[in-house]
Amino acid sequence: MTEPSQDATMSASPEDLARHAEKMAKKKAARDKIMATKTGEKGLIIVHTGKGKGKSSAAFGMIFRHIAHGRKCAVVQFIKGAMSTGERDLILRHFSDLCEFHTMGEGFTWETQDKARDMAMAKAAWEKAKELIRDPANTMVLLDEINIAIRYDYIELADVLTFLAEEKPAMTHVVLTGRNAKDELIELADLVTEMELIKHPFRSGIKAQIGVEF
Template sequence: MMDNDRHAEKKAKIKAARDRMMEGKTGEKGLVIVHTGPGKGKSSSAFGMVLRCVAHGMPCAVVQFIKGAWDTGERRLLTGHFGDLVQFHAMGEGFTWETQDRARDIAAAQAGWAKARALIADPAIRMVVLDEINIALRYDYLDVAEVLAVLAAKPPMTHVVLTGRNAKPEVIEAADLVTEMTAVKHPFRDGIKAQAGVEF
């Protein structure tokens, strides 16, 4: 076991190195953030960032591309308690295996994208979450080149979060921050359905 003096000396060295590293980190910018991968937590993480923005008094918006008008806990919380700071637009019609109508899914994605473009262009809105847009891009409901062009032209301090499995390589390349959620274990495999407060 390390004694207190050795521990303090080791931590002092780490702090000095960290302080040197942080001296050069002075820039600020609106980030393009991607949450992807087969694991759970992509949207949940994005909603956590929305709550951080709310705590800083920063206006935000959420556009949901796939999930539709589900009665979710995050929607209830954000619109019921923070409606002055958070816009919530559920534009999808449900999962693609539920609708089974490609033309309808494309139309819903295009309507969602029209709303998203307007929100991203508004410099008063500091964060826009494009929930499950990676799914819409994966199925070519939206043109990835157009999405990337809008992201490249966004106001300089606007953060945009794109969630959903299978993010396209071009989206990952354009992003400032990418996190891939890995599936290690999930109760669904053992016959447990989606749980309130966990999945919705």
Template sequence: MTDTHAQKKARIKAARDRMMAEKTAEKGLVIVHTGTGKGKSSAAFGMILRCIAHGMPCAVVQFIKGAWDTGERRLLTGQFGDLCQFHAMGEGFTWETQDRDRDIAAARAGWEKAKTLIADPQIRMVLLDEVNIALRYDYLDLAEVLEVLAAKPPMTHVVLTGRNAKPELIEAADLVTEMTMIRHPFRAGIKGQAGVEF
């Protein structure tokens, strides 16, 4: 039994080694985290921390929820400000501001900052947190966003998070992950908590 298992795993390893040997290209990726489940921004911030651990300059532009005092913002600005720029540009969820013109102005200011960061080849990853929400409500021009992503420096990664990613953005992306909600404590009357939600 053990010999059969070892032989099977040896065949799998040889196949994996061949497959990995063929993968030699590198490029900056367009990455989309979307879906109704929790974890889109959390996963993206995990990537930002990986960049920091590798000494790679990176940047965050927060759309929509930029007014929040979040743990990731505290950590990145307090401990890693030399490697990670952090720009909280939103004013809160749309039901909080209740002012479409103000929401559009905040999203556009965030997008102007994002364009500058994306164009800088020294910055290896730019996280556009909750930008999909700004695109969903037409606060930003999707065609312009796609144009900027297509023209980004070749080794720059751009991560776009938020529910309801536009189909055109999904089509243009190199990596797309959809978070699916199965259960969420909010539905059981439990509020968002530090360390889990923010």
């Protein structure tokens, strides 16, 4: 429900204002009661998937929140790497003491055209990811575009699922991005967001632009 405008509030009768205040007080009491039951904490497995834009951008938003709170975190990029990005440049320039950044891919698969090399890079990225997740100093690790590496069988889904279920420290958050997240990963995750594509400028002939895509 939208909040009433200032003009509407000024023209409301004292009775209307009293009813509104009472309604909001009841809503707050109900909300506070719900929030009082939410006392648990755990390291979350978070999946950003779907055909729409914003999967990595939203994940980097959480990385920057960690940095803002002075918490150590890390990023492993599984696919991207052929070009610089604003997020990587900013982190490496100003926040490398709080956030390790490892670009392990060499671009999208249609650009490298070397499946054996792509697989080797993806496996190396997964080994680095496991090392960073095991490190108790890191409270969040972002595995950017890992879903693509899993989709193309560059790394084994079963290995990822087993590691996250059995070896991830209890209070470490792990974020996995990329289209076509496997159903088994979605089932394991605590938080899953699917980005839906409604419109995209690429379809109108607009190229990827600085500050939006990278």
